[in-house]
Amino acid sequence: QTAGRSVVPGAAPLPADDSLYRELGGREAIQRFTDDFYGRLLADRRLAPFFDGLNPRALERSLADYFCVVAGGPCTYEGVSMVDAHAGLGIRRADFNALVEHLQDAMDAAGLPFATQNRLLARLAFSHRDVVTR
Ligand code: HEM
Numbered sequence: 001q002t003a004g005r006s007v008v009p010g011a012a013p014l015p016a017d018d019s020l021y022r023e024l025g026g027r028e029a030i031q032r033f034t035d036d037f038y039g040r041l042l043a044d045r046r047l048a049p050f051f052d053g054l055n056p057r058a059l060e061r062s063l064a065d066y067f068c069v070v071a072g073g074p075c076t077y078e079g080v081s082m083v084d085a086h087a088g089l090g091i092r093r094a095d096f097n098a099l100v101e102h103l104q105d106a107m108d109a110a111g112l113p114f115a116t117q118n119r120l121l122a123r124l125a126f127s128h129r130d131v132v133t134r
Pocket of ligand 1: 050062066078079080081096097099125127128131
């Protein structure tokens with residue numbers, strides 16, 4: 001474990017280097033596609049109800065920190081574990097897949113290459129069992 005990086009419970013082991021973080025374009029680029037991603041979630045009538053009443057700025061920042069850490073970047077994620085964040089939400093496999101599609105679309109719109117997108121998605125896939133509870 002490299003000093004200064006927070007552990008993300010339930011996720012894949014942290015990458016050995018920051019190559020994915022750099023491919024994603026760094027923290028600010030991650031924030032930009034994350035903000036776009038969140039907008040897409042809210043525009044999706046299947047998914048928007050999950051995010052009712054939440055503070056978009058706070059969640060966008062938390063998500064971008066999480067993506068940054070998962071990509072091996074020099075960020076700190078201060079949120080809760082994936083189990084705790086999603087417990088009781090009753091998220092189904094179809095919800096999970098829909099969310100991943102929006103993330104792909106946001107990364108596409110940001111011009112990120114498929115290989116880079118897939119590297120991030122592969123790491124996030126480790127969260128499946130912690131997020132999908134029915
Ligand atoms: C790869 C899959 C996913 C990842 C990596 C992920 C990641 C996260 C992260 C990092 C947070 C912030 C937690 C915090 O700040 O403490 C969060 C919160 C949340 N996620 Fe997810 N998530 C995923 C899938 C989903 C899905 C499929 C849904 C619903 C359709 C969802 C709904 C939510 C909601 C509603 C919150 C806010 C919980 C709250 O603040 O009470 N997530 N997620």
